[in-house]
Amino acid sequence: MSRLGKKPVKIPEKVKVEFKNEVLEVTGPCGKLSQAIDKKINIKIDKDSILVEALGDSREHNMFHGLVRGLIVNMFEGVTKGFKKELEAIGLGYKINVENGKKLAMTVGFSHMVNLDIPSTVKIAVAITPDKNTLITVTGIDKYEVGAFAAKIRAVKPPEPYKGFGIRYLGEKVIRKAGKAAAGSGKK
Numbered sequence: 001m002s003r004l005g006k007k008p009v010k011i012p013e014k015v016k017v018e019f020k021n022e023v024l025e026v027t028g029p030c031g032k033l034s035q036a037i038d039k040k041i042n043i044k045i046d047k048d049s050i051l052v053e054a055l056g057d058s059r060e061h062n063m064f065h066g067l068v069r070g071l072i073v074n075m076f077e078g079v080t081k082g083f084k085k086e087l088e089a090i091g092l093g094y095k096i097n098v099e100n101g102k103k104l105a106m107t108v109g110f111s112h113m114v115n116l117d118i119p120s121t122v123k124i125a126v127a128i129t130p131d132k133n134t135l136i137t138v139t140g141i142d143k144y145e146v147g148a149f150a151a152k153i154r155a156v157k158p159p160e161p162y163k164g165f166g167i168r169y170l171g172e173k174v175i176r177k178a179g180k181a182a183a184g185s186g187k188k
Contacts, residue, residue: 005065008049009072012080017050019043024072028079031141035075041068078141085150086170089134090159096134098124104136108157108167116152121145135170 011017015028024043025034037043040061044051052069054061077083089096095107104116104124118124122140129135136153140146150169159166161177168174 003066005052005054005062005069007069008046008051009069009076010049011045012076015076015079017045019045024075026072026075026079028076030079030082033075033079033142035071037068038064040064043068074143078143082139082141083143083146085138085146087136087138087150087153087167088129088170089136089157089167091157091165094134096126096136098126104153106153106156109165110157114156116156119145119149122149136167 012028015026017027018025019037022037022039023034024037025032040055041064042053042055044053050072052065052072054065089106089108091109093107094109097105098118099105099115102118104118106114106116108114121142122138122145125137125139127135127137138146138150138153154167154169157166159168159172159174161175162179164174164176
């Protein structure tokens with residue numbers, strides 16, 4: 001049995017929870033989320049907490065037990081606070097703009113402009129930092145959607161190891177390599 005799955009989840013204030021037809025719906029101040037729950041798991045809703053129960057003892061039951069509880073915790077955090085990922089674009093001539101709130105237009109060192117469609121579940125904000133880099137903020141109530149879209153943005157131009165140019169998460173450390181000049185200076 002999952003150790004985390006056994007712990008009840010406290011329902012935050014101003015959050016409504018419904019479990020019908022194997023779908024859990026959570027509504028809060030920031031929005032509404034729904035999650036399909038596997039038949040191997042049962043959910044009991046009390047006045048102020050939710051208890052997740054596995055309906056068997058197999059390995060799959062144990063895995064789903066902890067997973068479903070983690071998803072519920074993330075849903076509660078999403079509808080009360082929301083999630084945020086920040087990325088930084090470092091490079092000469094890099095320009096990133098939001099067009100009509102539906103497309104993210106990026107000029108990041110390619111011969112063409114890269115356009116990404118922004119999902120309806122996330123919001124994007126673009127700002128210039130004091131050291132002339134571009135800061136991209138991805139926010140939303142669904143943790144998966146926010147993380148997936150941030151990863152999609154980073155995948156357009158990952159940071160390269162020689163000068164560090166590219167798109168990286170804020171605070172991400174990029175291991176730098178020595179260039180040709182440093183490698184060739186060790187010879188006699």
